[in-house]
Amino acid sequence: MPKSVARADKFLEDTLDRMEATGWKGISQVQIHIRTDLSLPDPFCPSSDCIRKAIGRLHASGITAQAFTWTEGANKEVLRRIWKLGFDNFATDDPLVLFELLPELGSRGTSNRGGKSR
Numbered sequence: 001m002p003k004s005v006a007r008a009d010k011f012l013e014d015t016l017d018r019m020e021a022t023g024w025k026g027i028s029q030v031q032i033h034i035r036t037d038l039s040l041p042d043p044f045c046p047s048s049d050c051i052r053k054a055i056g057r058l059h060a061s062g063i064t065a066q067a068f069t070w071t072e073g074a075n076k077e078v079l080r081r082i083w084k085l086g087f088d089n090f091a092t093d094d095p096l097v098l099f100e101l102l103p104e105l106g107s108r109g110t111s112n113r114g115g116k117s118r
Contacts, residue, residue, distance in 0.1 A: 004035075024061050032087075069092070073097070074094040
């Protein structure tokens, strides 16, 4: 794992630890920024494993997980792979590409996730 991925994983985990320590006070959604390097076996930074664990923690607390890709936001296959990690929605600088994928991606049905109503 490249050092940058390890640092990003630690940053994400530490940030979630701090939010959880407050009881997630005032937090209903967390946006995870993702950098992509398609030359790597796991192209995502933070790593796919770290992202999946983070999403699991968020969902267990009734919090929506939003993906934002810094790179490759117009790459449909990258967006598909990010979606498979378990995100609830996207923020994007390439909405026209995402609009084309919406029928394929569908909805996660996040209302009342984890028993919390919003």
